[in-house]
Amino acid sequence: MPDAPFVAPSAFWEGRYVLVTGGFGFIGSTLARRLCGQGAVVTVLDCLLPQFGGNRFNLQGYEDRIRSHVFDLRDGSALESLLEGQEVIFNLAGQTSHLDSIRDPETDLDINVTAQLRLLERCRQVVPKVRLVYASTRQLYGRPKYLPVDEGHPIYPVDVNGINKYSAEMYHILYSQIYELSACVLRLTNTIGPRMRIRDARQTFLGIWVRQLIEGRPIEVWGGEQLRDFNDVEDVVDALLIAGEQCDLPLEPYNLGSAEVISLADLARLMIEIHGSGELLVMPFPAERKKN
């Protein structure tokens, strides 16, 4: 899959030392490829745990150009030497599953908060002037009180994951205020494109839909009227690169969203149409989901 830069390459990245946490993931690997193409010296960290998004396949062909470490951010001890010399960190590592965060909230906390705090602590000590871009989630707004959901929308997380991602956001902003490092927080919505996880619904529900279509199974939709928006992964990478380069952006979180929304049922129908075949199965919410 060729790289597809939609913004003009910037001389800013040439020879720049950049670290991507979660770099074997869907978005992380797409970013790492783009950075590499712009001449950055890229290192990726990824724990490669099977339930998360990392996959060596995502950086196939880049083995000689991108340094990679299988590393779990929860193990803070080796972080110091990995951070040394880095100028920009794209902090994309995290647990993204809503349901996993309810089933095992402590693991979500360890990954999305404790490890993040540890990373920030090491950053301020080892690379005190580093630029950090943190990938957060629009999920922390909870059920929309109005549309479109802008950055002023109140925060009402509906799951442990939302609370924890919000904490990590606040840590990034606080550390930018009281220390020399500077951070930018981006709140991502459903991101789609090549290399997205289709094994299950952990990254986005759309992954499992793609799989169901390919395997000739019906797309199972709970409810169907819910509205969603989507970003192309290359657009998200554009935004990440801008955020990494512009250190003087105001220190408020930014939504990455699309102006267009579509209902789940309409989306499923559209995918079936594009695929040329497929079946839509609308189901009532199961009890566990409803409660959450």
Added chain:
Amino acid sequence: MPDAPFVAPSAFWEGRYVLVTGGFGFIGSTLARRLCGQGAVVTVLDCLLPQFGGNRFNLQGYEDRIRSHVFDLRDGSALESLLEGQEVIFNLAGQTSHLDSIRDPETDLDINVTAQLRLLERCRQVVPKVRLVYASTRQLYGRPKYLPVDEGHPIYPVDVNGINKYSAEMYHILYSQIYELSACVLRLTNTIGPRMRIRDARQTFLGIWVRQLIEGRPIEVWGGEQLRDFNDVEDVVDALLIAGEQCDLPLEPYNLGSAEVISLADLARLMIEIHGSGELLVMPFPAERKKN
């Protein structure tokens, strides 16, 4: 010091099984005494670590009437048997120091977030219908954008402690929404009264002022124009008891605040006047404080 109930005792507490975390602390012990006086079967948990607020002296004279366990909420394993049979939990355990949370953010996170999440997880498993009252802090609003600071004021924590207390609040509210337990979140301001910590400024700056007065040393005030409000500990206990009893209160955090505010310099002068002697020393903010 005699108990001083300002609200009429309620039959609700007679024979009720009540757990107070942080029960050897200033507010916790005052609450435990009141509950005991109203016929509740009271158990207190406290880690009694020296840098926190717990002190055996605070429950002197109640040794035969209140069960106590030296217990750190971070050690989740024994929590199950301590929770069994409890009907109301006053969750007052926590790290309260602003500066400690900046110096050692991971410990603040462990105590104020990880241990809290663990407690809630054990609660939903062991005492699924328990009533929880969580003592949070007004500090999480950050610098006031308007006065008085009401519950609709935006949340801008200025330290790690504020972020972590806010997370724990959100956990309590989320668990009330998705499980059977019910929680009430109270945001406390400076609380004063008998048994308050005067060893240092970790609980409230007023503690160290009292000590400075008693020891004939000048009261050291940074700045002096900052406005603060105060609650009498018995009023706070009133609010805690109401929150414990009223399970149908709307699930939003409540500020416990006083309508009256006073500047730090005026407060110091008032204390000197009441004490009959003393000296006020107004100083510029030290660099570390200013940054925070």
